[in-house]
Amino acid sequence: MKIWVFAESENSNPTTATLEMVTKARELGGTIEAVYVGTDADAVATGLGEYGVSKVHAVDPQGGLVGVVGAAAIAGMVDAEAPDLILFAQTYDGRDAIARLSARLDRTVLTNGMSLAVDGDSVTVGTAVFGGTLLVDAKFTGEKPYLAAIRPKSFAAEPGGATTASVAQVGTVDAGRGGEAKVLERHVEEREGPKLEEAAVVVSGGRGIGEEANYGPLVDSLANLLSGASGASRAIVDAGWVPYSKQVGQTGKTVKPKVYIALGISGATQHMVGMKGSDNIIAINKDGEAPIFSVADLGIVGDVTKVVPQLIEAIKAKG
Amino acid sequence: MNVVVCVKQIPDPAVPGELTSDHRLKRDGAKAILDESDSYGVEMALQLVDKAGSGEVILVSMAPNGEVSGLRQALAMGAARAVLVSDDALAGADALTTSKILAKAVERAGGADLVLAATESSDGYTGTVPAQVAELLGWPSLTFAKQVDIADGKVTIQRQTEAGYDVVEASLPAVVSVTAGVVEPRYPSFKGIMAAKSKPVDQVTASDLGVATGATGQEITAVTQAPERQAGEKIEDDGTGFERVVAFLEDLKVI
Incomplete structure (x- = not known):
């Protein structure tokens, strides 16, 4: 199985949520590649390689929203690259990316995943309903790639399968009018203590x-x-x-x-x-x-x- | 300026939810109400139209059995009219099918400069609909807004981030998702409630909109009870309850 992870970063390191998904993907077996939207792909790729990611498809954000640009970039690559499963974190940018990609590719989404299982070609995502009193497993029945969003803290993040991730720069992406949304300013609020x-x-x-x-x-x-x-x-x-x-x-x-x-x-x-x-x-x-x-x-x-x-x-x- | 707001009518969350035999949320077990998450979008739309000085707020919603009670709540707040998509064939629709319906409903509503939605619904909480609707319409999506300003044919938002917020701008028309708590939803006045009863609701089916229903590409394979967590010690505070907390934290070596 070829699994792609939509990678996010903080201070040029992969986020913990990203590494949690990569760790899980490693356990499921197969090839793990990442798609990363940002200008610091080389640094982020180093961190991803330590967790077993073999290749990073790097996308220039072009001043836009990373989820929107990322979705357009992935949509342009899936035919040639044929990932079976693409994982997104249930985060602000991860949700933008899976949503826009879903509509572009006409594929359903399973979100809020707290568990993930692969059996041959079948992929099952577990989620919680009614305040976590019931657990619901759902599997994909349509065409690949399957699109799933995973809630942070669902899996442990553990280094392993260390390799040097190659970085493949993706050419200019046309996100259509979606790409017109531009980030003008970033405001970082001081945070005391941990996240x-x-x-x-x-x-x-x-x-x-x-x-x-x-x-x-x-x-x-x-x-x-x-x-x-x-x-x-x-x-x-x-x-x-x-x-x-x-x-x-x-x-x-x-x-x-x-x-x-x-x-x-x-x-x-x-x-x-x-x-x-x-x-x-x-x-x-x-x-x-x-x-x-x-x-x-x-x-x-x-x-x-x-x-x-x-x-x-x-x-x-x-x- | 015309603002379309996507709203969901959900079973009252105060009543414990149930699943049907085919694992869908039981939607006829409790009275349907306007999802509280949507009241912020409705309020913001009313304020933006008010500020623009012309135009109207139009609701779009998908609900079974021609349900309108939640729509009436939003109409009572001041929305002008609604497009309701109600079709038995939509039972069990996934988020993408819902988004296709809502995108077509936005087009049917006509003349939208801006579409507002909550960041996710309180019941299904897939959390993808606003950006899916935007992609289907071919419009920009500005998500997780905590402030929205319209000027010169552009929308500018403060977008919630992990670190703070980003200022994001796009030209109209666009879709914006609004986080809860950013405006204070008004209470409908008596006059508003009375007026809402006669405001137009354009009820249509999926086929009226030309949206195919059927296989969604996902199937529920198992529903199981989650393991329950056991309650521990519970004490009444007699003025020294804090000491028990201190001892508990010391045992855990947190202090």
Whole structure:
């Protein structure tokens, strides 16, 4: 089986989500190649080679959105290169790429993949519905290439099959009017501590924190103190208290930290699917009947606006 | 300026979901409502048309059984009319088929300068429809917008990224997906609710739009119960609950 991975990068290194997919592809066997849209393909290819990618098809972003340009580039290559399966991360750019490619090639997509299995020519993608209470496996029945998007944190990223990935530069891509979308500016917001998906400790806030102004002093402060990252339930993202990028859950991110601390989160199924794979879960919520307590290793029935400041002081006192 | 908003009417998420015997989401088990994710697109469309000073907000939706209750909610907010695609042949449609329907519905709605959609639905959450619709229309897709501005025939957005946001621009017409929470959806007024009852809903089938239905290229092979996580210790806070959390974190060597 020839598997392609739509590679993404951060600081000229492949992202963890990319390496997770490459690791899984290696386990499935066959040839692994990557498609990368960016101007630093040589550096990214070095990182991909350490995980067993043999070839990188490098595409110039031409100032456009990498998912849009990437989809057009892949569409132009599939006839000649004949990949069987193309994997995308369930990320902003990965979703752009799989969506536009799907429409270009007239192929269905299976997204939000949390498992992936290959049996001969058959490819099955597993996903979770109803807040992760049910697992659904679906297989592709149409023509190749099959297009699947995988949720970050679904597989481990482990180096192996190290090789030197060759870099093949793809010529100018015509993305049609899609290519008219141009990136004019990039704004990088300073982030204290680790990324949400990669943090060992995640502290998330929900409606129970009371008001937007409490997010910093309660959620961010505790996260920073524990060298963790801060997250959120859908309710407070919908309310506009914090950006979408902080959302943990079905329509947000999956996290699997060593410790997940849920502050004032009731535990709607939509949230649970994104965090119940955590090693340890602590929940603080004043409603003792809240569903979050059904998955918590330690539950405190209490007011987060009282408990959390005490907790922060106690941790600080320990130095 | 005319803005078309793709909206989905979903079973009320407050009612536990079920699958039918052929593994599809049971859509007649609970009252259909406007997906809350779509209320942000509807609000933004109303604001953009208001700012432009002319034009209208038009809804497009695909739903079984001629369902209109969610559409009425958005019409009550101020949308002018809707195109509803309802067809038994669309049961079990994949995201691409849905997108083909919506792209044709956008064309049927007519004269769109901009199409808005949520980033994903709350029930199926495939998360690809906005960019698929854009590709099918041959338009630019500007996704994950947290701010949208229209000027001089161009749309400029702040696009959510892992690191912050990017400013992305394209000429109109274009498709923009809007993240939740970026505008505050208005509550329909009583007058709005009454007016919505008589606003036009153009109901059509897949064949009216010339979209083929049938094999989607995917098949569900298994549905299994996920392993359940066990609840641990639960205590009432008596003013010292924080001490138990400290001890728990110490045991894990987090502090």
